Amino acid sequence: MAAGLNDSAAAPVTFTGPRDEFFGRLFGGYLLMLPTLGVYRFWVTTFKRRFYWSHTVIDGDPLEYTGTARQLLVGFLLAIAFFLPAYIALFVLSLFAGVIGAIGYVVVLGCLWFFVGYAQYRGRDFRLSRTLWRGIRFDQKGSAVAYATRRFLWSLLVVVTLGLAYPFMSASLWRYRYANTWFGDRQVSFEGTWRTIAGPFYRAYAVVAVSVGLVVGLGVTGNLRVFALAPVAVIVLGGLALVYWRSREATRMFSAIRLGPARVETTIKARSLFGQHLAFGLVWLLLVIVAWFAGSAILAVAGGAEGTLAGIRSISTNGWASAALVVGGYVLTVGAFSLLSETILDFGWWKLVAGGSWIVNVESLGDVRAIDEDRSTLGEGFADALNVGAF
Template identity: 35%
Template sequence: MTAWNADQGETGVRPSFQGSAGEMFPIVFKGLALTVLTLGVYRFWYLTNVRRFLWNRVEVGGDYLEYTGRGVELFIGFLIALAVVIPLYGVIFFLSFLLGPIGTIVFQNVATVAIIFLAQFALFRARRYRLTRTIWRGVRFQQTGSGLAYAAKSLGWAILVILTLGLVYPWMRASLERYKMTNTWYGDQQGAFSSTGGQLFKRGFLLWLLCVVVIVGPIAVLAALEMRTPGAAQASPAHAALFVLFLLLPVVFAVYLAIEYRWWANGCSIGPAAASCDLGLFQFFKVYAGYFGVVLLFSMAVGAVGGLIAYLLHANGVLQATEPGPAQYAVMAGGVLVYFVIALAFAALWQLFGVRPIWRKSFESVEIFGLPALMAAQSQAPVANAFGEGIADAIDFGGF
């Protein structure tokens, strides 16, 4: 549909993102600091504020997206989810204890499957919550469909992915994305997904092959050599290959994310509007490289300051005392405080130089055709609750 529209001379609309790192910094700094001070409770409001910053600065066709979610909704959804998740963990633990070692093994596997199923259910419902809190030109997005059906599809596909060493992953992605998009609505306009698993397989096969060769090969060789001659020097080539693996994986991962995003965006449409994506292969890699560069500079600065402080403490005999005293306790307390400050700084750097530029590139690499016809959509979507997002947060599967 997109190619046809372009061939007919239709002018596409390219979204833009107006948020700078300087504008985002106060939101991130305040949110992370209050999250620590409130022992994690404020993170629901912090997440909401970050989303509002990202959503509300995306301009499409002269109008901005609007995020209407509230932190209290996420907090209540989390509390309700805990009432479901904690008893589930309790039952699994009790049964495994009651049945002994064999029961422990069985129920650990059952628990793993149950958590995967619950996570996929939660992610589907969380997506529904975010869509129903997203408005453009006064019309609300919506998601229909069954979270249980989506979770069952995800679990079945996950088993096939494991059995085929990832070969069927593209078809899993296509199937799940098709289910999500056909259940996505903008007012009374239904979404659709036209990209296929075969298309993604062709674009990502070389990366998959590289990962299998680089990962499975060296590990198998290394294991075989270690079994034959433990600690032998001839295992060094396999060790070298593993070192190369750690260097290649971030590049491969970032490139694949760009391939998959472009494949996904080119397949998405809602009503008469369809997308065309021209994201470059290394655009996400540039973001990750920039983020790690900032982290490296920050780490060097922290190391230099820390080294200077350690030298001064040592020169004044604080670190040489045999018995702990007030000075030593103060140093220990200061060390704990510095640890939390550094952790907050790393989290803030990721939001500013990771999440924000990826969000911007994701939108600005897309051109939308048929947008004027979509403007006739009528809003008729009910608002969803945050229960699914609460479950996702309770089992640590949350996200933007």
């Protein structure tokens, strides 16, 4: 596809961010989260966005992120004030027995599921309204409540249809998001429909459905030796199908974005995406092996001549030491996992999407005019409080 774009009107999007620098600064940021009890995460997020934005160059000019950590912090505090009552409601409901408790739980969880969509939309609004290109601000209009309602109802339908309705939901939500996105005074439009992604989706769906069906079939016929290996095969096949699907969806959906005469052309190769997941898995495996050996060595020393298990035992019978061991191990594991997935998967995804994109008819973007300010701080707070943050 890129071969046809080699005329002067198509401009490449390039991503110039070095991964080692990203990892180094992120690592430092994670360390600072410890003494600040997590407060520093707002600064880490701001660093990440500045890094991604300023290294993403479109037709010679980088994006600029103008948001600050203070805005994220304030937004989070406001969101807490909102979520506290919901939290207390959940607690009180947990005291109730039977039908009232069950209904209450379903209602509260439903509300939270609704608010995930709301938070995603507000978070997107926050980021877009703090994104500049060539001195012009992006913006997200439309209503977060309308978006959350769509998402909520569509997701119910997807569940009822065992996932078959997903392409319709995906197209509807992408359209709502992008058709309400603005660059200065120019409105983005979205040309994708469910047909845009139906092929790849149903192919991936069929692979998963058939492999699960085969496993169930094998289980029923009692062919147990094959049956034992089947879950592994399903996981591998399902993972491949998911990677294939994700690369196709992004390729086709991003390529359906229009900005007047200008449009986006994105190509993401499934094998590149698969390579990233493989790399992530291998590095994680390596880390687990290293941690195991390091841990055994430390415990062998702590336990003296009695060996490793005695070492574990001596620590486990000491109240404070075991608590520290468990909490420390927990923080270390969660931190390492998150750091790795940010450096390999998130970084890799941004690189694939940005590096695989072109803007066709970019010269038509030369006369877009800036519009008035519209800045809310609350939106991103909701995203943080519901843990739906993206980049």
